[in-house]
Amino acid sequence: xxxxxxxxxxxxxxxxxxxxxxxxxxxxxxxxxxxxxxxxxxxxxxxxxxxxxxxxxxxxxxxxxxxxxxxxxxxxxxxxxxxxxxxxxxxxxxxxxxxxxxxxxxxxxxxxxxxxxxxxxxxxxxxxxxxxxxxxxxxxxxxxxxxxxxxxxxxxxxxxxxxxxxxxxxxxxxxxxxxxxxxxxxxxxxxxxxxxxxxxxxxxxxxxxxxxxxxxxxxxxxxxxxxxxxxxxxxxxxxxxxxxxxxxxxxxxxxxxxx
Amino acid sequence: xxxxxxxxxxxxxxxxxxxxxxxxxxxxxxxxxxxxxxxxxxxxxxxxxxxxxxxxxxxxxxxxxxxxxxxxxxxxxxxxxxxxx
Numbered sequence: 001x002x003x004x005x006x007x008x009x010x011x012x013x014x015x016x017x018x019x020x021x022x023x024x025x026x027x028x029x030x031x032x033x034x035x036x037x038x039x040x041x042x043x044x045x046x047x048x049x050x051x052x053x054x055x056x057x058x059x060x061x062x063x064x065x066x067x068x069x070x071x072x073x074x075x076x077x078x079x080x081x082x083x084x085x086x087x088x089x090x091x092x093x094x095x096x097x098x099x100x101x102x103x104x105x106x107x108x109x110x111x112x113x114x115x116x117x118x119x120x121x122x123x124x125x126x127x128x129x130x131x132x133x134x135x136x137x138x139x140x141x142x143x144x145x146x147x148x149x150x151x152x153x154x155x156x157x158x159x160x161x162x163x164x165x166x167x168x169x170x171x172x173x174x175x176x177x178x179x180x181x182x183x184x185x186x187x188x189x190x191x192x193x194x195x196x197x198x199x200x201x202x203x204x205x206x207x208x209x210x211x212x213x214x215x216x217x218x219x220x221x222x223x224x225x226x227x228x229x230x231x232x233x234x235x236x237x238x239x240x241x242x243x244x245x246x247x248x249x250x251x252x253x254x255x256x257x258x259x
Numbered sequence: 260x261x262x263x264x265x266x267x268x269x270x271x272x273x274x275x276x277x278x279x280x281x282x283x284x285x286x287x288x289x290x291x292x293x294x295x296x297x298x299x300x301x302x303x304x305x306x307x308x309x310x311x312x313x314x315x316x317x318x319x320x321x322x323x324x325x326x327x328x329x330x331x332x333x334x335x336x337x338x339x340x341x342x343x344x
Contacts, residue, residue, distance in 0.1 A: 060277075060278065060279040061297065063278065064275065064276040064277060064278060065276075112312070113308045113311060113312070115305065115308065116301055116304035116305050116307075116308060117301055117302075117304075117305050120301055
C-alpha cells in the first residue's frame with residue numbers, strides 16, 4: 001500500500017462516537033469440545049439455566065454437504081430456540097470452509113477432476129445459501145469476511161440491520177476453523193474451530209448490549225488476543241464482565257452491558 | 260450383476276457421504292434422484308466423477324440416455340457393465 005493510501009485508511013474520524021444498541025435474545029455455540037447450553041455456561045463461569053427444549057438436529061441432507069466449519073455453523077443455528085417469523089441471516093467467517101479450497105487445490109495439482117460438490121460450495125456465501133435452504137429461510141442473507149475482525153464486522157452488520165429494521169430479528173452466525181496444513185504459518189494462535197449463533201433484536205425494556213467503534217490507540221493496535229473474538233464475545237455475553245473491548249488493526253470495538 | 264450393484268451402492272454412500280444410510284439398505288430398483296434416495300444434480304455430477312475415477316467411464320454430456328442410466332442402481336450397473344466390455 002502506498003503511503004498516501006495508508007494515511008487515508010488510518011485517518012481518524014472526527015464524527016461523534018457512534019453507538020449501536022441491541023438485545024441478544026438467544027445464543028448457541030458448537031465446538032469439538034463443547035456442545036449444548038450447559039457446557040458453554042459452565043465454560044463461561046455462568047450459573048446454570050433450566051434446560052431448554054431439545055434443539056432440532058441438523059438434517060442429514062445438510063450434514064453430508066458440510067465440512068467441519070460449516071457443520072459447526074449449522075449446529076449453532078439449528079440449536080437456537082425456534083423463532084417466530086423469519087430472521088435475516090448474517091454469516092461471517094475469516095476463512096470459511098478452507099478445507100474445501102485446499103481439496104480443490106490438491107485436485108488441480110494432481111490433475112484430477114474437481115469435486116463438483118466442493119467446487120459448487122467453495123464461494124464464501126455458499127454455506128449461508130446451503131443453510132438458509134435447509135432451514136427454509138427466505139429472508140435474505142449476507143456473508144462477510146473481514147480478516148481477523150470477521151466476527152466483529154459480522155456483529156456490526158447484524159446490529160446495523162436491527163437498527164434499520166427493528167421489527168425483524170437478525171441471526172448472526174460466526175464460524176471458522178484453523179487453517180489446515182500446510183498453511184500453519186498463516187494461522188492465528190487464537191483460532192479454534194467454532195460455530196456461534198446469536199439472535200439480535202431491537203433493544204426494548206430489559207437488558208441490552210451497546211456497541212461502539214473507536215480508532216485504535218497506537219500502543220494497543222495489533223496486539224495478539226488470547227481468545228478468538230467470537231469466544232471472547234460469548235464469554236462477555238454469558239459471564240459477569242461489564243465490558244469487552246477488542247482492538248483490531250485500526251479500531252477498538254467495545255461492548256457494554258446496559259440495563 | 261448383484262456384486263456390481265453392491266459395489267455401486269458402496270460407491271454412492273461413500274462418494275456422497277450418506278452417513279445415515281448403509282449400502283445394503285439401498286434398493287437396486289429405488290429411484291436415486293428426486294424421490295426415492297433423494298439425490299440432486301450436484302450428487303449426479305459427483306457420481307459422474309466417481310464413475311470416471313473408478314471405472315474409467317467418461318460422461319461427456321447429460322443426455323436423456325444418461326438420465327436413464329442414472330435412474331436406479333440396477334440401471335447404473337447395466338450401464339457400467341456395458342461400458343466396461
